[in-house]
Amino acid sequence: MTVRSARSASPVEGLAAATELLACEGVLSAAQIRTTVEAIAALQRPDGAIPWFHGGHLDPWDHIEAAMALDAAGLADRALAAYRWLAASQNPDGSWYAAYADAPGGVTEPTNRLRETNFSAYIAVGVWHHWLATGDEDFLAQMWQPVQRATDFVLSLQTAGGEILWCRDEQGREADEALLTGCSSMYQALRCALAVAERLGRDRPDWELACGRLGHALTAHPERFADKGTYSMDWYYPVLGTALRGAAAEQRIAEGWDDFVVRDLGVRCVSTNPWVTGGETCELALALWAIGDTERARMLLRDIQHLRDDADGMYWTGRVFEADGAGHEPALWPVEKTTWTAGALLLALAVLAEEKATVAVFGGDGLPEGLPVACSVAECVAA
Incomplete structure (x- = not known):
């Protein structure tokens, strides 16, 4: 796999070069992208944590998405600080809590003590x-232990069928269902964990088997996951998480397009609600790029610019575009601009610009796929 050498440019030079690369005609200029990147960086705390917004909270998954966006935008030092925060805040069992406070002085007191597998795997x-x-x-070697502990925690909740239960609570009780979106993301994470292990010369055949079992469950056994079919993430995440490619991926996208995509506005979070969201729209753009549909990926990024605040370059989470039965009138909702929405946009721009690191992670080419499995009705084992 082709990788870059360590960056020698200054942060200012790195940001300038990256924003020129990410500029996308008809979507955003380099200057606009720079404004967005600087806004995310301004929200990062001195300890490296990246909250949703000042005074909100932060969670491990969205923190990582924002860190990846900073890397794609040339701010490697900022991303490094984000990963150091993760390593410092990891629980002894390898997990992270679902949410942490964003308070003066960099308080990391958890506000939601569920330990979600998807959040921990990422x-x-x-x-x-x-x-x-x-x-x-050196970074990769230093992060081996956090990655290993997190992956082992996640796989402690894998079932005989290959799917992974979504959480463990504070009393150690496990959830009774697996989620398609979360498991699709964890499939991508397991492939990346195996790539880290291979690079460091670590042999983890148990991870290889677990990855193969999860991939098989995702592609062959939809009945093993909770039915959340009205959520757009359950529609496109098997593609985004690299489990589906080729004709199967194209068919899945085609089947859900009319249910979730609103012309000129973006992607519904839930098919039954008149509410489009920036994060889902940008993630679908990433999934479309992964199957070669770059034209519609660019279209979605253009469509979602109605959520941009030009004053600071950040993006509102979503917009209700017509009145609904819940009492919501057409308006921005919720009234918050989130680092992860802006981060998803930057990552989508990065793959369209063929930025190598982001292409490798979301394209999946070169990532280990795990062991092939043979499957009975209830259990998947090594073939």
Whole structure:
């Protein structure tokens, strides 16, 4: 796999070069992208944590997405600080809590003590992305233990069928269902964890088997996941998470397009509600790019610019575009601009610009796929 050498440019030079690369005609100029990147960086705390917005909260998954966006935008030092925060705040069992306070002085007191598998797994994606972006071998070695502990925690909740339960609570009780969106993201994370292990010469055949079992469950056993079919993420995440490619991916996107995509506005979060959201729209753009549909990916990024605040370059989470039965009138909703929405946009621009690290992580080419499995009705084992 081709990787970059460690960046020698200054942060200012790195940002300038990256924003020129990410500029997309008809979507955003380099100057507009720079404004967005600087806004995310301004929200990062001194300890490296990246909250949704000042005074809100932060969660590990969205923190990592924002860190990846900073790397794609040339701010490797900022991304490094974000991963150091993750390593410092990891629980002894390898997990992270679902949410942490954003308070003066960098308080990291958890506000939601659920330990979600998807949130914990995603560190492998971020770490692999940072290494691809920088070539920093010392970083990869230092992050091996956090990645290993997180992956082992996640796989402690894998079932015999290959799917992974979505959380463990504070009392150690496990959820009774697996989520398609979360498991699709964890499939990508397991592939990245295996890539980290291979690069460091670590042999983890148990991860290879787990990855193969999860991939098989995602592609062959939809009945093993909770029915959340009205959510757009359940529609496109098997593609975004690299489990589906080729004709199967194209068919899945085609089947859900009319249910979720609103012309000129973006993607519904839920098919039954008149509410489009920036994060889902940009993630669908990433999924479209992954199957070669770059024209519609650019179209979605153009469509979602109605959520941009030109004053600071940040993006509102979503917009209700007509009155609904819940009492919501057409308006921006919720009234918040989030680092992860802006981060998803930057990552979508990065793949369209063929930025190598982001292309490798979301394209999936070169990532380990795990072991092939043979499957019975209830259990998947090594073939």
